[in-house]
Amino acid sequence: MSILMETNNCSLLDHRGYLVKLYSKVMDNSHGVSCFKISKILFHVVNTKYSKDVDLKRKHKSSEYHEETIRIKFKYNLFINQIPTSLKEELCNGGSNIESAEVRQSSQKLFEGTLFDHIGLSGGNNIESPLKCKIRNEYFLIPQNCRFHCGCVKEQCQKLDGNKYNILVADPPWWNKYIRRLKNANEKLSYSMMYNEDIANIPVRNLLATDCLVAVWCTNAPSNIDAVKNIIFPKWGVEYVTTWYWLKVTVDLKPIYPFSTVCKKQPYERIIIGKVGNVKDIPEEKIIISVPSALHSHKPPLLDILKPFVHTDNPEILELFARYLLPNTTSVGYEPLKWQHLSLYELVTDK
Numbered sequence: 001m002s003i004l005m006e007t008n009n010c011s012l013l014d015h016r017g018y019l020v021k022l023y024s025k026v027m028d029n030s031h032g033v034s035c036f037k038i039s040k041i042l043f044h045v046v047n048t049k050y051s052k053d054v055d056l057k058r059k060h061k062s063s064e065y066h067e068e069t070i071r072i073k074f075k076y077n078l079f080i081n082q083i084p085t086s087l088k089e090e091l092c093n094g095g096s097n098i099e100s101a102e103v104r105q106s107s108q109k110l111f112e113g114t115l116f117d118h119i120g121l122s123g124g125n126n127i128e129s130p131l132k133c134k135i136r137n138e139y140f141l142i143p144q145n146c147r148f149h150c151g152c153v154k155e156q157c158q159k160l161d162g163n164k165y166n167i168l169v170a171d172p173p174w175w176n177k178y179i180r181r182l183k184n185a186n187e188k189l190s191y192s193m194m195y196n197e198d199i200a201n202i203p204v205r206n207l208l209a210t211d212c213l214v215a216v217w218c219t220n221a222p223s224n225i226d227a228v229k230n231i232i233f234p235k236w237g238v239e240y241v242t243t244w245y246w247l248k249v250t251v252d253l254k255p256i257y258p259f260s261t262v263c264k265k266q267p268y269e270r271i272i273i274g275k276v277g278n279v280k281d282i283p284e285e286k287i288i289i290s291v292p293s294a295l296h297s298h299k300p301p302l303l304d305i306l307k308p309f310v311h312t313d314n315p316e317i318l319e320l321f322a323r324y325l326l327p328n329t330t331s332v333g334y335e336p337l338k339w340q341h342l343s344l345y346e347l348v349t350d351k
Contacts, residue, residue, distance in 0.1 A: 015298075027130065030132075042298075072247065072287060107295050107296075116338070121135070148325055148337065171323075175196075217269065225243075242286075244270065248268065288305065
């Protein structure tokens, strides 16, 4: 389980702890069974100094965002005061001597060292244990009961036609001026962005089960939020339900940026929730709190939170634009193996 603590409105996740448990017993042809831990440095986010003059150029609907931010901050403060001291100390334990510059350098090195051309590659793991596998001369960790399909999401979804999924998670590469600037500076640090209409045209409708829960990671840009609700969901045959928020915190559980009531960068992103048919009652404005990975687009796992809201104990799960694999999930995208590469993990030799 990735959930450390939960109330009706908030869930505290341990992304790194989840991955450590997931790969604690890996079937390895060279060693039998091995234990791998993802590097602690990748989840060592500490407080930083913020400039008061860093405003977003894009002007949001200030009154709407003011009210939204106040609500999120209020729920966060209520929840944080309920967390036992022992749990807070456990989360803060270790890594205190790691410098932020070291974290950035490590994440950039891993990003540039995991650029693979896997287009057309499909595979998976059909057993109940994770595997260490050699794929095109590189080693990867593959979780249990999963499938992956590398390539254009639209084309891969067409190939999956006939399959039905109870949960769909998508992390689209939203069109972003910042990423465009990165592309001009360093081609390796960019990724293929998509216009809202292109995302809407992904043939998802036929892949959704009669009763299906849909979760789409979305930026705070009003144009993208409106597109999910009014363009993408209708084209996919999905009904909008509510919006949840991922609040990114440091290792001492403080927001990575200050909450802002003006047009500045917020410490949260949103997860827009939709449905097809009937699902269980979904809480409004749920706050998901976790220390973010330093790796780009390495979102926290949502499956433990989403599964209770569908009417099946063993849901079929599809993730679009995946950059890492999850158990019992079919993952589609250009880079579903990226953050599975062995360079992210350390072999644990002491017992």
